[in-house]
Amino acid sequence: MMRDCVTIQSEYDTRKKEDDMRTWRDNIRTVEPYTPGEQPKDKNVIKLNTNENPYGPSPRVSLLQEDMEELRLYPDPAAALLTDGIADYHGVDAGQVFVGVGSDDVLAMAFMTFFNSSLPILFPDVTYSFYDVWAELFRIPYEQPKLDPEFRIRKEDYYKENGGVIFPNPNAPTGICEGLEFVEDILRHNQDAVVIVDEAYIDFGGQSALPLLDQYDNLLIVRTFSKSRSMAGLRIGYAIGSPELIQAMSNVKYSFNSYTMNRPALLLGAESLKDEEYFRETIEKIIRTRTWFGEELKKLGFTFPESKANFLFARHERENAEDIFIAAKQNGIYLRHFDQPRVKDYLRITVGTDAQMQALLEFLKNYLN
Numbered sequence: 001m002m003r004d005c006v007t008i009q010s011e012y013d014t015r016k017k018e019d020d021m022r023t024w025r026d027n028i029r030t031v032e033p034y035t036p037g038e039q040p041k042d043k044n045v046i047k048l049n050t051n052e053n054p055y056g057p058s059p060r061v062s063l064l065q066e067d068m069e070e071l072r073l074y075p076d077p078a079a080a081l082l083t084d085g086i087a088d089y090h091g092v093d094a095g096q097v098f099v100g101v102g103s104d105d106v107l108a109m110a111f112m113t114f115f116n117s118s119l120p121i122l123f124p125d126v127t128y129s130f131y132d133v134w135a136e137l138f139r140i141p142y143e144q145p146k147l148d149p150e151f152r153i154r155k156e157d158y159y160k161e162n163g164g165v166i167f168p169n170p171n172a173p174t175g176i177c178e179g180l181e182f183v184e185d186i187l188r189h190n191q192d193a194v195v196i197v198d199e200a201y202i203d204f205g206g207q208s209a210l211p212l213l214d215q216y217d218n219l220l221i222v223r224t225f226s227k228s229r230s231m232a233g234l235r236i237g238y239a240i241g242s243p244e245l246i247q248a249m250s251n252v253k254y255s256f257n258s259y260t261m262n263r264p265a266l267l268l269g270a271e272s273l274k275d276e277e278y279f280r281e282t283i284e285k286i287i288r289t290r291t292w293f294g295e296e297l298k299k300l301g302f303t304f305p306e307s308k309a310n311f312l313f314a315r316h317e318r319e320n321a322e323d324i325f326i327a328a329k330q331n332g333i334y335l336r337h338f339d340q341p342r343v344k345d346y347l348r349i350t351v352g353t354d355a356q357m358q359a360l361l362e363f364l365k366n367y368l369n
């Protein structure tokens with residue numbers, strides 16, 4: 001016998017009521033996830049949206065057949081090959097280095113390890129948009145002091161009592177880099193909390209906080225192989241800090257997943273560190289392109305803060321940033337636009353090769369006419 005619509009509706013209503021009463025839904029951790037930049041499938045796209053390096057990694061970075069055969073084995077949980085390589089490279093002890101699956105992984109571990117106070121952690125209102133996602137995920141209270149009108153961090157905002165401090169230097173997405181004195185001032189005012197300096201973009205002309213490590217055992221510097229070492233696809237990030245901080249992070253890591261770093265990442269990361277010449281050359285090329293492209297961009301009516309990163313954060317005197325973003329995309333050029341109140345007039349443009357930037361300039365010239 002066929003059931004009529006009324007019966008079906010009433011069965012559905014009963015089931016829904018039962019479902020709604022189940023408490024498991026109340027116990028789901030709900031979060032608003034981070035939105036990564038688009039990774040288009042089309043290889044012809046000029047991809048200036050996720051601050052990748054337009055050049056390949058060092059030619060030393062390649063696997064041998066015997067390395068492939070070893071993939072059947074678990075990797076070294078201590079990731080010693082890479083950790084030792086990074087320690088040598090920076091002239092610190094291996095016990096001061098923690099490695100992870102990209103600096104996102106390292107930062108997430110650091111949030112979990114160090115930010116457990118009931119006081120809010122502090123980071124700028126305009127900054128890497130993963131920080132508030134981790135704070136929400138780990139239920140860490142946070143405050144976001146406003147950058148000044150020139151988009152600079154106001155150090156005085158970080159003098160108050162807090163549960164920790166984190167900021168990128170250079171900041172993202174602004175590209176503005178503060179000097180060592182500035183970073184030290186924040187450290188001097190925050191000796192009771194861990195201070196994380198996210199140096200994802202430091203190699204493109206900024207001054208690292210590494211010299212401050214000897215004096216401040218609450219300083220954690222986070223770095224990545226994704227930008228200056230052209231290895232975003234391999235996912236390698238690291239932190240350098242006092243042995244006490246690194247030990248605490250390792251304990252959390254080993255409580256989570258012992259084998260975070262895969263064998264190719266360990267081998268190839270260590271190889272990349274051995275090719276200083278290639279590393280320097282690639283950075284020089286990007287800095288040269290940044291300077292030239294910036295000048296050209298100004299001629300078209302754009303302004304941007306001085307960048308020490310591999311991107312420019314630019315606005316046009318007249319045209320709407322989102323419209324440019326959409327039109328560029330339709331023309332096969334991907335840029336990044338953040339639809340948030342303070343930055344919606346800006347485009348974040350990754351510095352690619354000269355040819356890629358030339359293509360973007362041609363598009364912009366046409367668009368603006």
Ligand code: PMP
Nearest residue numbers: 102103104128168172200224226
């Ligand atoms: N920090 C900042 C400021 C970034 O812009 C990025 C890149 N999205 C990261 C960290 C993470 O980079 P990765 O995980 O590739 O090391």
